[in-house]
Amino acid sequence: MIRRPLRPLARVLSARAEGSDPDLIEAEERAARLAQRHREERRKAETRLMLLGAVFILGFTAVGARMTLLSAAVPVEPRGSAGSEPIHAQRADIVDRDGAVLATNIVTASLYAQPRDLIDPANAARQLAGIFPDLDAGDLTRKFTDGRKFLWIKRTISPEQRQRVHDIGEPGLLFGPREVRLYPNGAVAAHILGGAGFGREGVGAAEIVGTAGVERQMDSRLRDPAEVDTPLRLSIDLDAQVALEEVLAKGMADMNARGAVGILMEADTGQIRALASLPDFDPNLRPAPPVSGDPADSPLFNRAAQGRYELGSAFKPLTAALAIERGEVTPHTMIDTKGPMKWGRYTIHDFHDYGDRLSVEDILVHSSNIGAARLAIGSGAAAQKAFLGRVGMLAPVPVELSEAARTTPMLPRNWSDLSTMTIGFGHGIAVTPLHLATAYAALANGGLLVHPSILASDWRPGEADRVISARTSAETREMLRQVVARGTANIADIPGYDVAGKTGTADKPLPQGGYARDKTISTFASFFPADHPEYVLVVSLDEPVTIINKTAFRTAGLTAVPVAAKAIERLAPVLGLRPEYPPADPGRTADGGKSPERAASLYTLAGND
Structure with a gap:
């Protein structure tokens, strides 16, 4: 900035020429210089005040906006700045x-x-x-x-x-x-x-x-x-689930059983409509897992998916289906059943003496161990093992239950000829009831292996899932229908509903080896209607015993079958199945029941297995 001179020479000379006092010029210049400085200082002060006001306005605006956001937000628990993930409490129904x-x-x-x-x-x-x-x-x-x-x-x-x-x-x-x-x-x-x-x-x-x-x-x-x-x-039908559990609970009490299993599966898709394991628990008050003793003593134990059992004669239809599929026999082929059957130092017995020869169909109807053993050894160990693998018996069941994925079947260490024969009638191999239901679905639905599931879906098996031919499946269905019509499962011959299935009674193994003579697993694996199966039903009872005429019975025909029959009578209407009555049967009374003579003979058969 150029400073103004206090005594400008031109003005001083002009004042002297006019006779004025030159000192007044200096005073005027000093006053002008002071006024200019005051104006500049005022301008600077005004600028500072404007800037300070703008800062205050911006500051109060930011604070107000933040307070507005905080007042509108939902209050949450303060979290540390360590970067931990938030806790999500939500869970789908x-x-x-x-x-x-x-x-x-x-x-x-x-x-x-x-x-x-x-x-x-x-x-x-x-x-x-x-x-x-x-x-x-x-x-x-x-x-x-x-x-x-x-x-x-x-x-x-x-x-x-x-x-x-x-x-x-x-x-x-x-x-x-x-x-x-x-x-x-x-x-x-x-x-x-x-x-x-x-x-x-x-x-x-x-x-x-x-x-x-x-x-x-x-x-x-x-x-x-x-x-x-x-x-x-889920694929579960709540009404069917309730019905199955109620029947199973009553049957477990009536048969004095330690536990019970019921599985209802769609034959064509493998979708599980109901699955029950008793005793059970309330998930709202889930008990603590056991830390000692037998896991099966806990109500948490899922007998359907975790319980590995020798299921006895319920395996015989698989043995017959394999022999038929390989072209070795037909349902009417006669098999040597003369007993007892010796194999090395081992002996295989039948419950009764069924004569020297039985057809393949009658081996199932009368549940002949000797006949099943001869069918199995005729097919051979390699073929038997491969077939059981194809129907899912050698690996955990691929169902959406965490317990099933951890349960592997118990198989013989050495799949010998003797193992082949005993497996042929359901001993020497331990699987879950879910394994059995899956295999029976393939026998019933035309020969296609299903993938058991508790999730609702539209999946259906195709030709890539075929394990036996449609013809073998049809012949096996007819043989199993005869087991109910005139064999060990006759109590399940329900008027209006053609049921097909097979009983199985297996002695329970002892922890120290060998088998208990007074403790069994009794099973009835079935499907209905027999001519066009829609559902597979497997019922198993752990250590059942029923007293008839002061005599204790543990066989499936008198324990598991009556419970399954009651279940089918309850479930069929729930599932929308209408009863179909055939023409009058001389062996039935007018009210649909069995005549006394026929009932007596069927009662005798039911005690076989």
Whole structure:
């Protein structure tokens, strides 16, 4: 900036020429210079004030906007900056094939304490023990006063319990939001659903994870945020499930059995309509797993998917089907059944002496061990093993139950000729009832191996899944129909519903080796209607015994078959199957029952196996 001169020469000379005082010019210039400086300082001050005002306006605008956002947001529990993943409590519902809810989430609360905020710890502990009988007042008092800052009291509480805790009036007792898994049908389908529990937990949420059954097997699908609003639809029919469980529970009690299994499967698709294992449990109050003893003693044990049993004569139709498929026999081929049958130092017996020769059909009808053994050794060990592999008997059942994937069949170490014969009539190999149901579906549906599933789908087997020819399947179906019509399963000959199937009674192995003579697994594997099978039903009873005329019977014909017959009578209407009555049978009375003479002969047959 150029400073103004205080005594401009031109003005001084002009003043002198005019006779004015040149000193006045200096005074004027000083005043002008001072006024200019004041103007510049004022301008700077005004600029600073404007900038400061703009900063204040921007600052208050930002604070106001942030406060608006915070007031509109849902409050959540503060989280550390360590980058931990949030806890997702949501979990998709599980429904049956018709949309009935089998499992869902409900909102409840958790209870925790901040002991340093408790006004009267002893009184709080005493009142909490009154609300929750499983809590000990002395133990709570000790924990409230030992210096800790946080204490879980209850992971979940009911609304009534929350109100009672609230009425205590202690500021140190706090509630956190919780979602818990609810099974509205209680113990129904317990072994299918399995159960769920808490994974990672925080004050504001808890992760729900599957612990068994479909809840565990499909855990990632059920917890997927993208799928949480889409229920997982099972193939289970809730009405059929309830009916099967009720019949099975009564049959288990009537037959004094230790346990029971029931499996209802669609013959053409492998979709499971109902699956029951007794004793069962309530998934809402799932008990703790056993830490010792026999796992089968626990209600958590899924006998259908985990129980490996020698299923006895129920294997004989597989032996006959293999021989027919290989072209070695037909249903009417006569087989040597003269007994006892010697093989080295071992002897194979039949329950009764059935004569020197029986047809293949009558081997099944009368359940001849000797006849099945001769069919099996005729096919050979390699063919038998390969066939059992094709029908799924040598690997875990690929069903959506976590227990099934961990259950491998028990096979002979050395598949010898003797093993081949004993496996031919269901001994020396232990599989689950689910294995048996899968194999029977292939026998019934025209020879196609199904993939058993509890998930609803449109999948059906194709020619790539064929294990036997349609002709072998048809001939096997007819033979199994004869087992019910005039053989060991005659009690299942239900008027209006043509049932086909095979009984099986196997002595239970002892832990120290050998077999118990008074403990059996009795099984009836069946399908219906016999001429165009729609459903496979397998019923097994663990250690059944029924008393008839003061005599104890353990054979499947008098234990498992009556229970299965009741189940079919209950299930058929539920499944929409109408009874079909054939022309009058001389062996039946006018009301559809069996005549006394025929009933007596069939009763004798039922005691064979």
